[in-house]
Amino acid sequence: MYDIENRYDREGLLEEAESFVRECYTELDKEAEIEDRIAEIRAEIRERGHYDHTYEELEHGAKMAWRNSNRCVGRLFWDTLEVIDERDLETPAEIHEACCRHIEHGRNGGDIVPTITVFKPIVPGEQQVRIWNYELLRYAGYETEDGIVGDPAETEFTEYCLSRGWEPERTDFDILPHVIQVGEEDPSMFEVPDSVVEEVELTHPDYEWFADLGLKWIDVPIVSNMCLEIGGIRYTAAPFNGWYLSTEIGARNLTDEDRYDMLPEVAQRLGLDTSEDRSLWKDEATLAIHRAVIHSFDEAGVRITDPHEVTDQFEQFEHNENAEGRDITGDWSWLIPPTNPATTQVFHSSYDEEVKTPNFFYQEDPDLISE
Amino acid sequence: MYDIENRYDREGLLEEAESFVRECYTELDKEAEIEDRIAEIRAEIRERGHYDHTYEELEHGAKMAWRNSNRCVGRLFWDTLEVIDERDLETPAEIHEACCRHIEHGRNGGDIVPTITVFKPIVPGEQQVRIWNYELLRYAGYETEDGIVGDPAETEFTEYCLSRGWEPERTDFDILPHVIQVGEEDPSMFEVPDSVVEEVELTHPDYEWFADLGLKWIDVPIVSNMCLEIGGIRYTAAPFNGWYLSTEIGARNLTDEDRYDMLPEVAQRLGLDTSEDRSLWKDEATLAIHRAVIHSFDEAGVRITDPHEVTDQFEQFEHNENAEGRDITGDWSWLIPPTNPATTQVFHSSYDEEVKTPNFFYQEDPDLISE
Ligand code: HEM
Ligand code: HEM
Numbered sequence: 001m002y003d004i005e006n007r008y009d010r011e012g013l014l015e016e017a018e019s020f021v022r023e024c025y026t027e028l029d030k031e032a033e034i035e036d037r038i039a040e041i042r043a044e045i046r047e048r049g050h051y052d053h054t055y056e057e058l059e060h061g062a063k064m065a066w067r068n069s070n071r072c073v074g075r076l077f078w079d080t081l082e083v084i085d086e087r088d089l090e091t092p093a094e095i096h097e098a099c100c101r102h103i104e105h106g107r108n109g110g111d112i113v114p115t116i117t118v119f120k121p122i123v124p125g126e127q128q129v130r131i132w133n134y135e136l137l138r139y140a141g142y143e144t145e146d147g148i149v150g151d152p153a154e155t156e157f158t159e160y161c162l163s164r165g166w167e168p169e170r171t172d173f174d175i176l177p178h179v180i181q182v183g184e185e186d187p188s189m190f191e192v193p194d195s196v197v198e199e200v201e202l203t204h205p206d207y208e209w210f211a212d213l214g215l216k217w218i219d220v221p222i223v224s225n226m227c228l229e230i231g232g233i234r235y236t237a238a239p240f241n242g243w244y245l246s247t248e249i250g251a252r253n254l255t256d257e258d259r260y261d262m263l264p265e266v267a268q269r270l271g272l273d274t275s276e277d278r279s280l281w282k283d284e285a286t287l288a289i290h291r292a293v294i295h296s297f298d299e300a301g302v303r304i305t306d307p308h309e310v311t312d313q314f315e316q317f318e319h320n321e322n323a324e325g326r327d328i329t330g331d332w333s334w335l336i337p338p339t340n341p342a343t344t345q346v347f348h349s350s351y352d353e354e355v356k357t358p359n360f361f362y363q364e365d366p367d368l369i370s371e
Numbered sequence: 372m373y374d375i376e377n378r379y380d381r382e383g384l385l386e387e388a389e390s391f392v393r394e395c396y397t398e399l400d401k402e403a404e405i406e407d408r409i410a411e412i413r414a415e416i417r418e419r420g421h422y423d424h425t426y427e428e429l430e431h432g433a434k435m436a437w438r439n440s441n442r443c444v445g446r447l448f449w450d451t452l453e454v455i456d457e458r459d460l461e462t463p464a465e466i467h468e469a470c471c472r473h474i475e476h477g478r479n480g481g482d483i484v485p486t487i488t489v490f491k492p493i494v495p496g497e498q499q500v501r502i503w504n505y506e507l508l509r510y511a512g513y514e515t516e517d518g519i520v521g522d523p524a525e526t527e528f529t530e531y532c533l534s535r536g537w538e539p540e541r542t543d544f545d546i547l548p549h550v551i552q553v554g555e556e557d558p559s560m561f562e563v564p565d566s567v568v569e570e571v572e573l574t575h576p577d578y579e580w581f582a583d584l585g586l587k588w589i590d591v592p593i594v595s596n597m598c599l600e601i602g603g604i605r606y607t608a609a610p611f612n613g614w615y616l617s618t619e620i621g622a623r624n625l626t627d628e629d630r631y632d633m634l635p636e637v638a639q640r641l642g643l644d645t646s647e648d649r650s651l652w653k654d655e656a657t658l659a660i661h662r663a664v665i666h667s668f669d670e671a672g673v674r675i676t677d678p679h680e681v682t683d684q685f686e687q688f689e690h691n692e693n694a695e696g697r698d699i700t701g702d703w704s705w706l707i708p709p710t711n712p713a714t715t716q717v718f719h720s721s722y723d724e725e726v727k728t729p730n731f732f733y734q735e736d737p738d739l740i741s742e
Pocket of ligand 1 (some may be wrong): 077
């Protein structure tokens with residue numbers, strides 16, 4: 001596990017800060033302020049090994065981090081990100097409440113707003129904040145004698161919550177509690193109130209039986225386990241959301257064998273020959289689920305994009321960036337959709353994989369079970 | 372354009388030869404012969420800047436080249452490759468005839484045999500052989516006032532053939548002539564006799580109208596424009612074939628917008644809403660064409676693999692190689708199928724991209740038009 005606290009020494013921090021400030025202020029047409037601001041930051045780092053971002057730096061830095069996210073195909077809208085500054089919150093309870101506010105703000109009644117809430121960064125000598133959930137709204141998974149109930153990707157985290165006294169209904173779709181840690185204290189656990197949970201029940205435009213499967217999904221994906229790095233400062237808790245790309249639900253979460261694994265059941269309902277993969281039953285069942293996802297979100301008035309729209313938008317993003325004199329970076333293997341990727345332009349392109357900062361990074365997973 | 376003649380100086384050639392011989396003879400359990408063979412090669416290179424492979428070296432070297440082809444998902448069968456030694460042929464006509472023999476041998480009445488025919492390599496002071504076709508059987512493409520007739524990927528090569536007096540029927544499916552060059556002479560052009568052409572007409576298991584589209588495809592893919600490199604010796608003409616993977620035809624050649632672009636017509640026949648991509652009509656039309664390809668090859672008794680079978684076989688290949696103490700290398704972006712890749716294990720794996728030799732390499736394209 002790499003030591004997140006010591007990524008930069010003072011010298012390194014200053015270098016990162018300086019190059020960020022130059023880029024940020026130039027993009028904001030505030031070149032005149034650059035040298036003063038750098039002098040200020042230099043003094044601050046000399047004094048306390050740290051510096052604080054202004055709100056404007058935080059806001060534009062978070063946008064740049066999204067813009068630099070090589071694996072994100074949704075980056076056309078990077079400049080519209082809403083940045084909520086919650087750096088002054090101290091307790092797990094306050095942080096949980098801010099997370100709930102984020103959910104409702106980002107959801108915006110279905111007309112989803114890309115949003116990030118930024119909590120206290122790593123500051124030498126101060127308490128570090130971590131949200132141990134992968135996303136702010138996600139389903140639990142339980143190992144049972146008859147196989148896994150719920151989302152297999154969450155069995156370990158669910159086990160921890162159970163060991164801490166969580167008492168769920170044990171359905172396939174229980175929303176996991178928030179597990180939030182400040183400093184070295186034990187993490188605190190908070191049930192997510194029903195009032196902030198919205199889900200989309202899945203129906204199919206052509207197949208009435210589809211509703212009987214009882215499938216649904218969370219309306220808005222809010223990733224909460226990544227570290228936002230801006231100018232050498234690391235925000236270990238900075239949940240962000242966009243809207244879903246339909247394939248994430250319709251061709252991965254519900255279909256992967258190690259997730260909800262719904263292809264066999266859907267294929268059976270479709271009357272397909274599942275005795276051999278060569279009949280392409282997996283492709284036909286994926287298409288049915290994928291269509292149901294798009295249809296249901298549209299009917300529910302919850303914004304969702306599809307692989308064709310989002311890849312067209314990604315091309316527009318590349319075009320816009322080039323027009324600004326910037327080259328885009330990207331990770332092809334994550335940018336292509338998992339459904340018939342060759343029908344999208346991204347498949348036929350290649351991308352520079354350089355990782356620029358500001359950006360979002362993985363950080364060490366909780367070692368909750370063994371604690 | 373890199374100068375293929377000068378890839379290795381004598382020193383470099385000897386190094387390549389030596390490391391090939393060690394690996395090859397060890398795999399063939401002939402360790403005892405290694406030192407003598409290397410001494411022999413050293414003398415040969417010192418004398419003429421070149422050495423000749425024994426048939427056994429050529430055979431095993433070609434197999435190793437297949438095994439090392441990072442972009443090939445069909446490598447499970449690398450050790451079954453049939454290697455036809457035609458190094459003594461001198462004239463374009465002889466080479467064309469050998470290509471026709473290759474077609475029939477590889478086809479094997481539908482029970483396709485992975486086969487490679489190896490012509491004279493680059494030898495200092497001798498004539499170099501090139502087959503200018505991309506594949507030994509491929510359809511021509513013509514730019515017309517009403518758009519492209521045939522395969523848009525072949526318009527440039529087709530234009531050259533026309534300029535040389537080729538008189539095709541100008542259908543969507545005219546087999547291109549062989550264009551073969553020896554040394555600095557003008558390339559010679561040879562019509563491919565009807566007797567060696569076999570095609571599979573496409574029908575769909577459920578949709579009778581599919582046959583009315585008049586689609587068909589070549590039965591066996593024989594790549595003829597790559598350079599086979601073994602132990603520092605470069606075989607610039609070494610056509611090889613496997614059998615098709617169904618997606619190559621059903622989700623690329625017939626569907627790509629810059630190839631036969633059949634998705635709109637098939638979608639229309641399927642009665643799909645093509646007014647917006649979000650209806651997933653491209654996915655549904657791809658599935659229909661893909662199913663037709665598998666069905667038609669199966670009905671015709673022509674071996675073809677599908678994305679599920681071939682990726683399972685690729686896992687078996689990886690397993691076999693590991694059991695032999697070898698690590699596999701691979702290019703993920705080429706190994707995943709273009710249809711719902713996440714339903715195959717390859718998508719969820721990652722591969723070392725190192726390029727080992729022996730291997731197949733691209734070589735400069737013909738600059739035929741301007742000649
Ligand atoms: C606005 C709509 C958005 C769409 C449609 C979108 C789409 C996607 C998709 C499809 C992925 C790949 C997910 C996966 O395969 O697991 C992804 C990854 C990512 N996105 Fe976005 N995104 C959006 C908004 C955002 C926002 C607002 C941010 C940050 C401010 C962001 C940052 C990222 C990052 C960091 C990743 C990589 C995650 C990882 O490595 O696990 N995205 N995005
Ligand atoms: C036996 C059945 C085989 C199957 C199913 C198979 C499958 C494939 C597929 C699907 C590709 C990607 C093609 C593309 O996307 O354009 C590929 C590439 C390749 N295969 Fe195979 N293959 C087979 C046999 C062979 C043989 C016999 C050789 C050589 C002896 C070979 C060498 C290669 C090479 C060099 C490439 C890369 C071509 C390039 O870079 O353009 N394959 N193969």
